[in-house]
Amino acid sequence: MKLSQFGPGALVAAAFIGPGTVVTASLAGANFGYALLWALLFSVLACLILQEMALRVGVITQKGLGENIRENLTHPASRGFFIALVFAAVVVGNSVYQGGNLSGASxxxxxxxxxxxxxxxxxxNAWPVAVGAVAFAVLWSGSARLIEKALIGLVLLMSLAFIGTFVLTQPDVMGLLKGLFIPSMPSGATLTVVALIGTTVVPYNLFLHASSAAKKWQTASQLKQAQQDSLLSIPLGGLISMAVLATAASAFFGRESTIDSAADLAQSLEPLFGVGAQYLMAIGLFAAxxxxxxxxxxxxxxxxxxxxGxxxxxxxxxxxxxxxxILLIGIVISSAGIKPVSVIWLAQVANGILLPVMAGFIWWLCNKPHLGSYRNNTRQNLLAGVIMLVSLLLSGKSLMAAFF
Structure with a gap:
């Protein structure tokens, strides 16, 4: 597969490896060692299943999920409900989460x-303005290929930085393999498992993937290229998340020192593993x-x-x-150090409801007759059913966290 054929999958990987993912994976490793690596492995598999269905809908219908919502939900009440959820979770939510993205890069x-x-x-602190200006320039270009190249470059930079840091910390290989393939649930780890899955399987990536895939591949015969792009890019993103978790496990699990953020992790690595580890982690945090x-x-x-429409x-x-x-709101929030708690609460509630709704909607779309031979087969439907159950669990935990 040629490099020019990559793109939308890398966008998804770049999207879910943000500062929130770095923080979540760091805390999981510091608090529970390698024990929760299996949750990241599961989340990558779940992400692959949902994202494949989203890109398939995009390529075959040549429309994004937003357009498919408008066309397939004809009842005003159901369409209005969906529009309200998408606006609250994706548009409003991303506006406030954007502050965290810019703060992480800063x-x-x-x-x-x-x-x-x-x-x-x-x-x-003018770094959020500088980072926001770079993001603005890339998006304003209006060139899908330039945006793809920039994000592919950032994913590769994250790979080198986080995996390089992982190697420097000299992880316990047997402990790592056990954590990956033997699921366990240490005491107090339930919400962390939910968070690890929730940082990888996110609703807005489904919109991003379907729309960008529809723009890049215009015929059904190109679906295999789109699937190959996803199969290579998304697991690479998962590998980066696993490297962050394993780095924190190697550096902090079982030690007296603790971390509260990814910045703490970067600063604390130097006395343990040298200045190279600190700089690699800082580079990775910027790229994320x-x-x-x-x-x-x-x-x-x-x-x-x-x-x-x-x-x-x-x-x-x-x-x-x-x-x-959205970018401007993020710059203001990050530069001013604002913590919009009530808006984040609204976005959390909306995300909790939207994920299973979106999973069910894509599942439904992928079984509609107009997809012809590209409809879900029995195996795909069974896998989608499992993901639907997981998304309901995530939804319940998200709503409980918001209300209690």
């Missing part, structure tokens, strides 16, 4: 280059932050344009306006 840059301020503009800071607004624009062209005014607003 922490990585600060670890590499030191603090950056623009006192004349009243900015004590800026990749998610680019893909989150892009996914939101695809989702909103589709469900509202707007143009999905990368250079259209409505498309650019959507991702620009």
């Amino acid at each position: 922490l990585g840059l600060a670890g590499l280059l030191g603090d950056f301020s623009l006192t004349s503009l009243g900015l004590e 932050g800026i990749s998610s800071a680019t893909t989150a607004p892009l996914a939101s624009a695809y989702a909103l344009s589709g469900i509202m 707007w143009s999905g062209h990368l250079k259209s005014r409505s498309f650019r306006a959507t991702w620009s607003i």
